[in-house]
Structure formats: structure tokens, C-alpha cells
Amino acid sequence: MGVFSKTCEYAMRAVFYIASSTISGNRVGIKEIASKIDSPEYFLAKILQDLSRKGLISSVKGPNGGFYIEGEALNRPLADIVTAVDGDEIFNGCGMGLAHCSETNPCPLHHEFKKVRNQITHMLTITTIGQFNKELGNGLISLKKS
Amino acid sequence: MGVFSKTCEYAMRAVFYIASSTISGNRVGIKEIASKIDSPEYFLAKILQDLSRKGLISSVKGPNGGFYIEGEALNRPLADIVTAVDGDEIFNGCGMGLAHCSETNPCPLHHEFKKVRNQITHMLTITTIGQFNKELGNGLISLKKS
DNA sequence: ATAAATTAAGATAAAAAAGTCTTTTATTGT
DNA sequence: ACAATAAAAGACTTTTTTATCTTAATTTAT
Numbered sequence: 001m002g003v004f005s006k007t008c009e010y011a012m013r014a015v016f017y018i019a020s021s022t023i024s025g026n027r028v029g030i031k032e033i034a035s036k037i038d039s040p041e042y043f044l045a046k047i048l049q050d051l052s053r054k055g056l057i058s059s060v061k062g063p064n065g066g067f068y069i070e071g072e073a074l075n076r077p078l079a080d081i082v083t084a085v086d087g088d089e090i091f092n093g094c095g096m097g098l099a100h101c102s103e104t105n106p107c108p109l110h111h112e113f114k115k116v117r118n119q120i121t122h123m124l125t126i127t128t129i130g131q132f133n134k135e136l137g138n139g140l141i142s143l144k145k146s
Numbered sequence: 147m148g149v150f151s152k153t154c155e156y157a158m159r160a161v162f163y164i165a166s167s168t169i170s171g172n173r174v175g176i177k178e179i180a181s182k183i184d185s186p187e188y189f190l191a192k193i194l195q196d197l198s199r200k201g202l203i204s205s206v207k208g209p210n211g212g213f214y215i216e217g218e219a220l221n222r223p224l225a226d227i228v229t230a231v232d233g234d235e236i237f238n239g240c241g242m243g244l245a246h247c248s249e250t251n252p253c254p255l256h257h258e259f260k261k262v263r264n265q266i267t268h269m270l271t272i273t274t275i276g277q278f279n280k281e282l283g284n285g286l287i288s289l290k291k292s
Numbered sequence: 293a294t295a296a297a298t299t300a301a302g303a304t305a306a307a308a309a310a311g312t313c314t315t316t317t318a319t320t321g322t
Numbered sequence: 323a324c325a326a327t328a329a330a331a332g333a334c335t336t337t338t339t340t341a342t343c344t345t346a347a348t349t350t351a352t
Contacts, residue, residue: 001232002239003262005147006310009243016254029328038244043311049330061329062319078255086147093148095269097155098184098288105288108162108278109224112269116149119265123241123258132254142244142251152340175298189341195300207299208349 003120008085011047013037013143015081015129016136018057018067019074023133027059027066037143047085054084074130082124091121149266154231157193159183159289161227161275162282164203164213165220169279173205173212183289193231200230220276228270237267 002009014033021028030048034041048067051057056076059067082090094101095113103110135141148155160179167174176194180187194213197203202222205213228236240247241259249256281287 001151002235002243003149003241004243006243012242012255013244031328040311042313045329046311046331052329059329060319061317061327063321063327065319065328067329089148095149095155096158096289097148097150097152098159101288107289108281108287109158109269109273110287112265112273116262116265116269119258119262123255123262127255127258135254141254141256142247143242143253144244186341188343191299192301192341198299205299206349207297207347209297209351211298211349213299 003090004082005086007043007047008082010037010039010044011051011081011085012078013039014044014048015051015057015069015078016132017143019069019130020133020136022068022074023130024137027064027068029066033067051081051084056080056084069129074128076129077125078127078129079121079124081129091117093117149236150228151232153189153193154228156183156185156190157197157227157231158224159185160190160194161197161203161215161224162278163289165215165276166279166282168214168220169276170283173210173214175212179213197227197230202226202230215275220274222275223271224273224275225267225270227275237263239263 004012014037017033017037018028030041030045033039033048034044037044048057048059052059052067056073057067057069058073059065079091094107095109095116096107098107101107101110107113132141136143150158160183163179163183164174176191177187179185179194180190183190194203194205198205198213202219203213203215204219205211225237240253241255241262242253244253247253247256253259278287282289
């Protein structure tokens with residue numbers, strides 16, 4: 001089990017890929033995205049429909065249609081995608097699954113786990129959806145098993 | 147979705163509870179553990195059977211039987227429990243689910259996610275199974291919604 | 293030895309997550 | 323207007339995770 005659900009992993013990879021295509025001036029279809037990020041096509045379609053409904057990505061139907069990301073949405077933190085897909089448990093949940101764990105009623109892992117959560121939050125906050133396009137373009141960073 | 151599976155959360159809570167009882171000189175039965183850590187009894191039974199088979203905890207059947215933890219097992223890192231239940235993906239998996247993500251073929255999150263993983267590993271390595279007994283005993287730390 | 297207590301094991305069941313297929317709706321180019 | 327294209331929506335299936343119940347095997351105390 002990873003830190004994020006599979007759905008969320010696919011979503012993050014797809015969004016980076018779409019962002020990269022958008023910067024290059026192209027809309028991109030579900031088939032291409034799925035194949036480029038190694039995800040099941042129909043399943044990814046559902047995920048992107050959801051992100052589209054929530055306004056995190058955009059799409060147009062028909063010939064030359066496909067997915068893209070609005071200019072300002074490119075500056076959103078990746079955290080927005082994670083929250084949309086997995087909810088916010090990862091940002092403030094207890095490591096041991098206790099509903100009432102808190103500073104005043106801490107679980108055994110509380111203080112150390114807080115650092116983990118903070119690091120995750122930091123990672124997802126400083127990372128924006130559109131920020132890797134250069135590296136993706138020149139192959140310095142990968143979305144796929146190469 | 148949390149960082150650990152529900153199974154793993156129950157396992158960690160149960161192990162801390164058993165350790166605490168062991169230090170107090172008692173074996174503890176499945177009913178008591180389940181009720182004290184807020185977990186489904188039969189499900190927890192399966193989990194503890196598994197941990198017992200793997201030698202991480204011990205048990206005896208019959209009257210006055212129950213679960214306990216051998217002296218030296220109390221010094222094991224919590225990481226051993228997590229590995230037994232959830233495997234080692236949490237310690238070295240890619241944040242975006244890419245099988246071939248690595249230093250030389252990094253995903254967009256690689257460098258930041260490495261810090262997350264390291265923090266998790268650190269937390270689970272420095273934390274030993276038996277180390278919270280004092281705090282648990284005096285109520286400074288909790289395994290249950292109180 | 294026997295009865296009671298307690299974990300182990302096996303068999304299901306229910307719920308959630310992941311994955312697939314089909315039909316509908318919207319858009320574009322001709 | 324029409325045909326082709328591509329996403330949206332809906333229905334369904336499969337797999338995995340979580341949860342429950344029943345029976346068997348041990349152990350202890352009497």
C-alpha cells in the first residue's frame with residue numbers, strides 16, 4: 001500500500017502530463033494520456049471526468065478535443081488534486097487511525113507522525129501542477145517506466 | 147485513506163496494548179484487546195494470529211491464556227509490525243506509483259517524497275514496541291478515542 | 293480424565309477500490 | 323445539415339480489503 005490511492009497516483013501523473021501538453025499548446029486525448037502514464041484507459045477516463053467536474057482540469061469534446069489545463073489552474077498546488085481524489089485525511093489524519101488523537105490526547109506515534117504529515121503537506125503545497133513541464137519535456141523527469 | 151492500512155493500524159494499536167499488559171505481568175485476551183483499542187474482535191483475531199505465526203507476538207491457549215510479548219521482542223522496532231502487515235512498499239515505494247522511479251529516473255515528486263519516506267522510516271525505526279508502556283499506564287498517551 | 297477457557301483455522305460475507313464496457317451528448321470540420 | 327470524433331455518463335464486473343461466524347485444537351485447573 002502506498003501513501004496515495006491508485007486513483008490518486010493516476011490522477012497526479014495524468015495532471016502533470018496534461019499540464020505538459022497544455023504548455024506545448026496541445027489538448028490531449030484520453031488514449032494518449034493513458035498510454036503515456038501507464039494507466040488503464042477507462043478507469044483514467046472516470047478520474048479525469050471527476051477532476052473536470054471539479055474544475056481542476058478542462059476538456060472539450062469532438063474532433064481535436066481533449067484535456068487541457070487553464071492558465072491559472074497550472075499554478076494550483078498538487079495538494080488540490082490529492083484533496084479532490086483522496087480527501088484530506090492524509091493532511092491531518094492520525095497515523096494509527098484514532099479519530100480523537102490530538103496534541104492533548106496523543107497516540108504513541110503522534111509527535112513523530114506530525115512531522116510526516118507536515119512533510120507531505122509541504123511537498124504537495126510547494127509542488128504546482130504546471131511546474132515540471134521543462135523537465136518532463138527534456139526527459140529529466142519521468143511519468144512512466146522507461 | 148491513511149498512510150497505513152486499517153489492518154496495520156489495528157496491529158500497531160494491539161501490539162502497543164499487548165506490550166503494555168505484558169510489562170504489567172499479564173497475558174491479555176482478544177476480547178479485552180479489541181475493546182480497549184476499538185477494533186472489530188474477529189478481525190483483530192486474524193491479525194494477531196498472523197503476527198503470532200510470524201513470531202512477533204506470543205500466545206497461549208486455554209484458561210488464563212492470551213497474548214503477550216517476549217522480552218526481547220519488546221525491543222523490536224515498530225517497523226517490523228508494519229512490514230509484517232503492509233509489506234515494505236511504504237519504505238521504498240514511489241509516491242506516484244511508478245515502478246521504475248529512482249535517483250536516475252525520478253518522478254516529479256521523487257526528491258521531496260524521499261524525505262517523506264525517510265521520515266516514516268525514521269519514525270518506525272526509533273519507535274519500539276515496548277517503549278510507551280509508562281505513558282500508556284499513566285494515561286499520557288492513548289490507544290482509543292477517550 | 294474431564295470440563296472450561298481460550299487461541300487457531302477455515303469458510304463465508306460485506307464493503308470498498310479498481311477496472312471495463314456501452315450508450316449518450318457535445319463539438320468540429322466538411 | 324451531416325458525419326466523424328472525443329468526452330460524459332451510466333451500468334456492470336473484478337479484485338482487494340475489511341469483517342464475521344463456526345468449528346477445531348490446546349491448555350489449564352479440578
